[in-house]
Amino acid sequence: MDRILIKGGVPLQGEVAISGAKNAALPLMAACLLTDQPLELDNVPDLADIGSMQRLLQVLGVEARLLPGAPGRMTLACENVLSTTAPYDLVRRMRASVLVLGPLVAREGIARVSLPGGCAIGTRPIDLHLAGLEALGATIELADGYVTATAPGGLVGGVIRFAQPSVGATENLMMAAALAKGTTEIHGAAREPEIVDLARLLEAMGAGIEGAGSSVLRIEGRPTLGGARHHILPDRIEAGTYVMAAAITGGRVRLTRCRPDLLGAALEKLEEAGVSIEPTEDGMVASRANGALSGVDVMTRPFPGFATDLQAQFMAMMCVAEGASMITETIFENRFMHAPELLRMGANINVHGGTALVRGVSRLNGAPVMATDLRASVSLVLAALAAEGETEINRVYHLDRGYEQIERKLGNLGARVERVA
Ligand code: EPZ
Numbered sequence: 348m349d350r351i352l353i354k355g356g357v358p359l360q361g362e363v364a365i366s367g368a369k370n371a372a373l374p375l376m377a378a379c380l381l382t383d384q385p386l387e388l389d390n391v392p393d394l395a396d397i398g399s400m401q402r403l404l405q406v407l408g409v410e411a412r413l414l415p416g417a418p419g420r421m422t423l424a425c426e427n428v429l430s431t432t433a434p435y436d437l438v439r440r441m442r443a444s445v446l447v448l449g450p451l452v453a454r455e456g457i458a459r460v461s462l463p464g465g466c467a468i469g470t471r472p473i474d475l476h477l478a479g480l481e482a483l484g485a486t487i488e489l490a491d492g493y494v495t496a497t498a499p500g501g502l503v504g505g506v507i508r509f510a511q512p513s514v515g516a517t518e519n520l521m522m523a524a525a526l527a528k529g530t531t532e533i534h535g536a537a538r539e540p541e542i543v544d545l546a547r548l549l550e551a552m553g554a555g556i557e558g559a560g561s562s563v564l565r566i567e568g569r570p571t572l573g574g575a576r577h578h579i580l581p582d583r584i585e586a587g588t589y590v591m592a593a594a595i596t597g598g599r600v601r602l603t604r605c606r607p608d609l610l611g612a613a614l615e616k617l618e619e620a621g622v623s624i625e626p627t628e629d630g631m632v633a634s635r636a637n638g639a640l641s642g643v644d645v646m647t648r649p650f651p652g653f654a655t656d657l658q659a660q661f662m663a664m665m666c667v668a669e670g671a672s673m674i675t676e677t678i679f680e681n682r683f684m685h686a687p688e689l690l691r692m693g694a695n696i697n698v699h700g701g702t703a704l705v706r707g708v709s710r711l712n713g714a715p716v717m718a719t720d721l722r723a724s725v726s727l728v729l730a731a732l733a734a735e736g737e738t739e740i741n742r743v744y745h746l747d748r749g750y751e752q753i754e755r756k757l758g759n760l761g762a763r764v765e766r767v768a
Pocket of ligand 1: 370371373442443469470471472473474475476477511512513514515516537655656678679680721722749
């Protein structure tokens, strides 16, 4: 298993290009199941999760391939659905596999998807996905660890009310509704930029969608949808991570091919903590404004609130800030796995339930560490970049799920980072 070795203490300098968003690409890929015409996606990041989705789609009958000589361009074509089952072995590797449920039942009248079960960051049920499909006329059965959704006569538009916003459920139901008869309304929809990106693709395929980016979505279903070409939006979480990499090392980094506005409330929190973010034509320049970082309280919220996917990285930064910071996680119940690892590097963190009190220390020290999810792992990378001495980060496959060529990108910014097999 690969490990990453980082010798800390180098202020990062230079330019980094931000990749296409993983969490936009995954539902966009699943949308190919809605049509027998080809989709062409640009700016597809080269990540393990994209490979997992590609394999799942291939099992279902999709020809999905990256075009040689055109980096980041993927074509997906599903002339005929060959299987309506998403097997356990693929779903357990990547929860986003559940995104094939809505498109499959909408097109084929039946879909069988392994229940994803819990994961490192929490129990993560899919009840909202299922209740939404029922509101569109599907019958749901759970047996043998699988959910089977059936709608032999096709789905019918309906009104869906979510008690809490869910990114995945909103995406699944938008795709299902795009092939349902009539109009669907989703109240309490998630508002993440990735939802807006999916709406843009579905519109290009022929669906009628109003309200994307707000909490009420109106979707006009069509009997068939067509092919389309789509450029995937930049990865706001990768961008936020490199902003914090610049800040924690006291460096100055130009991020290209991204958008500061996609950071939502994190932008203000970063600035409050002493990070300078200057917008540029195609991104932003991030640096430490003046002197030390300062402790700032944050609470994770659905977009446009502070993203849970940036919480671990922010905690790493707060470990070396002046003063204290109270970090409250409200989206997932178990998303502080990085805290005990950061403690091993000399941080001062007290966790009580969903809240972590971080008291800044003057320096962190390198140590062997590991983490059990993607964002927790990258927070250890940030801590390592600022730490004295060498840090060994194990279980690098978590990073490979969501950060394209992380050691090359950091290396280009001057970090002393090395991957060893
Ligand atoms: C998406 O997960 C992202 N994944 C996650 O990114 C991200 O952390 C999360 O949204 C929140 O922003 C992808 O886009 C592929 P949710 P998703 O449904 O859709 C509860 C990363 O590191 N819930 O919005 O699974 C759920 O348990 C990751 O890239 C239900 O109760 O998240 C959670 O508490 C990890 N019932 C909350 O809603 C449901 O049916 C929000 O989850 C669905 C969700």
